[in-house]
Amino acid sequence: MLFVIFSTVSCATISSFDQQAYTQTTSIKVDALNLMDLAKYDYATQENNVKEYLTKQQKIYEYEKNRPKNEITLKLWDKLLDKDGHLLGGFINRWGKESKLNETYIVEAKKLVDKAFDQISGLESKKIKPSDIP
Amino acid sequence: MANLDFQNVLETLKTEVTNLALSTVNNYKSEATADALSMLNMMKENLSTWTLELAEGKISAKDFEYLVLGQKELIEMNALKQAGLAMIRIDEFKNGILNLIVKTVIGLI
Numbered sequence: 001m002l003f004v005i006f007s008t009v010s011c012a013t014i015s016s017f018d019q020q021a022y023t024q025t026t027s028i029k030v031d032a033l034n035l036m037d038l039a040k041y042d043y044a045t046q047e048n049n050v051k052e053y054l055t056k057q058q059k060i061y062e063y064e065k066n067r068p069k070n071e072i073t074l075k076l077w078d079k080l081l082d083k084d085g086h087l088l089g090g091f092i093n094r095w096g097k098e099s100k101l102n103e104t105y106i107v108e109a110k111k112l113v114d115k116a117f118d119q120i121s122g123l124e125s126k127k128i129k130p131s132d133i134p
Numbered sequence: 135m136a137n138l139d140f141q142n143v144l145e146t147l148k149t150e151v152t153n154l155a156l157s158t159v160n161n162y163k164s165e166a167t168a169d170a171l172s173m174l175n176m177m178k179e180n181l182s183t184w185t186l187e188l189a190e191g192k193i194s195a196k197d198f199e200y201l202v203l204g205q206k207e208l209i210e211m212n213a214l215k216q217a218g219l220a221m222i223r224i225d226e227f228k229n230g231i232l233n234l235i236v237k238t239v240i241g242l243i
Contacts, residue, residue, distance in 0.1 A: 011228075012225050013221040013222075013224050013225050013228075014218060014221040014222055014225060072214055072215075072217060072218035072221065073218070075214050076211055076214050076215065076218075079207055079210060079211050079214070080211070082207075085203075085204075085207055086200045086201075086203040086204035086206075086207055087204050087207050087208065087211075090200070090204070091200075094200065101197075102192075102193060102194065102197055104187055104192040104193050104197075105193050105194075105197035105200070105201070108180070108183070108184060108187070108193070108197075108201050109200070109201065109204065111180070112180075112201065112204045112205060112208050113204075115176065115208055116207075116208050116211055119208070119211040119212055119214070119215045120215075122215060123215045123218045123219065123222075126219055126222055127222055128222060128225055128226060128229070132229070133229060134229055134232045134233060134236075
């Protein structure tokens with residue numbers, strides 16, 4: 001009977017804390033906010049910086065995609081990176097279309113993207129550490 | 135092996151599990167409320183700033199629209215995070231039950 005209780009209870013609902021995922025998220029946040037500052041310049045002159053950033057971002061997304069029971073975190077990334085949305089993905093997309101963006105808008109958009117990254121890292125930091133799982 | 139009083143084990147577990155459930159729910163409730171209020175305050179401040187910036191011509195109507203929609207998406211992200219936090223609480227609760235069972239049974243042997 002105890003075995004049944006243990007096997008039912010011990011099955012995790014969500015992925016456990018991953019130090020690498022947390023470090024990657026907080027690190028790419030800095031890169032993303034720095035990249036957003038460049039939107040005051042012509043997109044064409046910054047295309048290499050954008051490509052370099054997007055490659056880093058893609059690697060992190062792939063890492064997150066392959067973690068088991070990580071659907072919520074992946075949905076958070078999807079919201080943040082959605083090209084048709086209005087956070088980071090939408091910002092870069094708009095920059096590409098409009099060549100350059102207004103500096104006041106950039107400052108305000110950065111505040112939102114900053115908080116959006118915090119949702120991802122905030123969730124990760126609260127996950128149960130593998131050493132605390134019985 | 136010592137004689138195990140299952141009735142006693144179950145009664146003890148019932149009390150402990152109830153206490154654990156109550157503290158889990160209360161902790162989650164206060165954290166979630168604080169997080170939601172902080173998000174609401176941020177939204178109020180942002181809307182007031184953006185409206186002023188729009189009126190002063192510092193941002194365009196399109197910028198304003200992008201910011202408001204971005205704020206909406208941020209709130210959606212916060213709701214997703216809350217769902218994730220609730221799942222973490224469930225796992226913590228389940229782990230707590232496991233530890234309780236082990237401790238209670240060992241303590242009564």
